[in-house]
Amino acid sequence: MKFRVAILSAATALTLSACGQPALALDNPVEAPAAARKATEGYGLKTAIFAGGCFWGVEGVFSHVKGVHSAVSGYHGGTKRQASYNLVSSGITDHVEAVKVTYDPKVVRYDELLQIFFSVVADPTLKNRQGPDRGAHYDAEIVPLSKEQRTVAAAYLGQLKKSGLWKKPIVTSIEPARTFYAAEDYHQDFAAKNPRHGYIQRWDKPKIAALKKFYPKHYRAEFKRD
Template sequence: MRRSAFIFAATLALGAAACQQPALAAESVVTAPQAKRIAKEGEGLKTAIFAGGCFWGVEGVFSHVKGVTSAVSGYHGGTERSARYDIVSSGITDHAEAVKVTYDPSVIRYDQLLRIFFSVVTDPTQLNRQGPDTGPQYRNALIPTSAEQLAVAKAYLAQLTAAKLWDRPIVTKIERAQAFYPAEGYHQDFMLNNPRHGYIVRWDAPKVAALKQLYPGVYTASFQRN
């Protein structure tokens, strides 16, 4: 079932019942290795874009990472005219649901964000889908915004491929940074504002729990508001 249908059905069908059940495991949780190539990005806040399926969970995880000052859900690529949820969710545009992450590299580096991304956010072996969501708009991709991020992303994907942590091949792509269009207001801070939503309970809350368990040193309970 696509998340677009889940929005309307989950709260009614799962709703309160779902939030009373123990959190189920996220679709892919691994302990990704530390990056061999350390990001050297200098001083000042940096931004990076991550596409990893439903942007609710991507935003939710990064919002709990120390050093992240903002995590904005939106649509990467495509055109401004069609950057609307009702259109993007149909899968007919070139957009990817994505999250623009602003962070302080003196606290959390880009290579560390990559490690978190592949450990608890996305399953890099799923092509044009994540969990219950299918379609190219749910593809997983890295969208570097600088030459340094690009070099680090390439090196880390090569490192993960050699490590063979997954039984299937990694299909995550590196995409050229294009326009990023913030999603509608109700999508922002969705996990924070809707913790009992059936989709959040089933698919996204376990990712935050995994972040806390695997990387307690970077986890923060203070949700970064957009």
């Protein structure tokens, strides 16, 4: 795992990021608007893929959302041969760190997952980075797995671009679905298993707190599967 050497002022706190780079500052969450186009997905569990920087935080947030049955950290966009943490974190593959979320649309709709994602997980104005982590493998991407999800995602991104909530242009992309490869076992449920880890404390614990603050009806304190 590689770390960049950073020279910081005495007033700046430094936390080394296990997912990538030194942590310099905490991004402020923005409460995204409710989607104008609601998802209609019927009955039964559905699956979607979200990429938003280090998968520890993405998985950690969605695991605290009511209606989410599983959130699996993994790799999306590249080949099976490339799907290992050592290769992906080096930045030489076509993968992004991503999370496959399985959810009950009768409890939490896809558009609500998008709202949560853009509120407390990913900054949609950043390209090839999120938070302290740098590189194309930390890009924020939406990967719909159905026609309905793609329609809703496109409508929501269009809505966010017109909202004026962000001063910079929104650059998060909607990507075609490719094979998702689950990450190594030690990455799964990392935030829950390692609550005192420096990266989790500095970057992911605040995201979960923001989820509770902004969306109390969707928040569950227990780290478990429905």
